[in-house]
Amino acid sequence: YEADELRLFADIVAKGFVYRGKKPVYWSIPCRTALAEAEVEYANHVSQSCFVKFPVVGLEKTFVVIWTTTPWTLPANLAVAYNKDFQYVTVKVGDENYILFRGLLPVVAGKCGWTNYTETPFAAEALARLEYQHPFCNRKSKAFPADFVTADTGTGFVHIAPGHGLDDYNLGRANGLPVYSPVNDDGCLAYTNDFPPEFQMPAEMVGKSILEKHGKSDANEAVLHELRVRHALLHQENYHHSYPHCWRSKTPVIFRAMDQWFIKIDHEKFRETALAEIDRVTWIPDWGVNRIKGAVQSRPDWCISRQ
Numbered sequence: 001y002e003a004d005e006l007r008l009f010a011d012i013v014a015k016g017f018v019y020r021g022k023k024p025v026y027w028s029i030p031c032r033t034a035l036a037e038a039e040v041e042y043a044n045h046v047s048q049s050c051f052v053k054f055p056v057v058g059l060e061k062t063f064v065v066i067w068t069t070t071p072w073t074l075p076a077n078l079a080v081a082y083n084k085d086f087q088y089v090t091v092k093v094g095d096e097n098y099i100l101f102r103g104l105l106p107v108v109a110g111k112c113g114w115t116n117y118t119e120t121p122f123a124a125e126a127l128a129r130l131e132y133q134h135p136f137c138n139r140k141s142k143a144f145p146a147d148f149v150t151a152d153t154g155t156g157f158v159h160i161a162p163g164h165g166l167d168d169y170n171l172g173r174a175n176g177l178p179v180y181s182p183v184n185d186d187g188c189l190a191y192t193n194d195f196p197p198e199f200q201m202p203a204e205m206v207g208k209s210i211l212e213k214h215g216k217s218d219a220n221e222a223v224l225h226e227l228r229v230r231h232a233l234l235h236q237e238n239y240h241h242s243y244p245h246c247w248r249s250k251t252p253v254i255f256r257a258m259d260q261w262f263i264k265i266d267h268e269k270f271r272e273t274a275l276a277e278i279d280r281v282t283w284i285p286d287w288g289v290n291r292i293k294g295a296v297q298s299r300p301d302w303c304i305s306r307q
Contacts, residue, residue: 017263022179025303027256028246029187029211033307045243048220051234057131062097067154069239072210072219075201076161078177081146088122101156112235135232139199163257181257187211260305
């Protein structure tokens with residue numbers, strides 16, 4: 001049986017399906033290993049979400065506002081994404097100006113406690129030229145258009161960490177950003193070789209664990225503390241949602257970019273062949289065909305590494 005497995009795998013390698021790449025994968029911190037799609041189960045989870053101010057370069061007391069449910073990924077931020085079809089506005093609150101999507105302004109204002117404010121349109125062409133300063137790392141970044149920026153939650157700006165999400169990764173690749181993931185195998189924040197240390201996170205954050213205990217993690221707490229000290233935290237609240245968990249340890253997984261081995265799902269029309277084969281099978285119950293077809297249509301390349 002094992003010999004046949006190896007022969008089949010050798011055949012797959014010979015046909016060019018297997019490659020080594022650096023992509024965000026599901027990572028189980030207690031098990032210290034990457035997980036495949038089938039090894040992840042979803043459960044209700046409470047995240048420490050926050051609204052954060054990113055200072056705009058060249059505009060005094062003006063900030064892009066982002067929302068995230070994973071504060072620990074902020075050290076890895078290399079861009080923000082916006083939707084070119086949205087109407088963005090500058091909101092004046094006191095002596096500060098906040099840029100966000102007009103459609104989400106009432107919700108954001110309510111959460112952040114803005115009662116007396118004025119709004120003016122922010123030109124779409126200005127978004128393409130926008131540059132901002134990272135709230136606590138010594139580096140500047142830009143804004144890029146993206147279709148995955150939605151109108152249902154957040155601010156109309158999405159914080160982009162190419163090493164910690166698939167949409168982020170694809171946007172980063174398209175715009176020449178490094179796949180930066182400052183997290184080690186133990187699930188702790190760490191410096192990498194992508195930037196000199198002085199351009200990475202403050203030294204106080206290094207070694208802080210992302211693994212949550214009782215709804216909080218040392219990494220999240222360290223980032224939130226830094227944001228408060230620098231007056232960059234607009235609002236923080238608990239956010240209830242469905243989140244991927246490791247099927248063995250039952251702990252929340254993280255998305256983490258690292259070198260892994262993958263099987264190309266679209267190589268030599270492999271996905272199309274599999275979908276055609278699904279239609280030739282008799283499914284009991286018959287609605288099962290939709291579930292397997294949906295999984296095959298949407299699945300990313302298969303991570304086959306195991307640490």
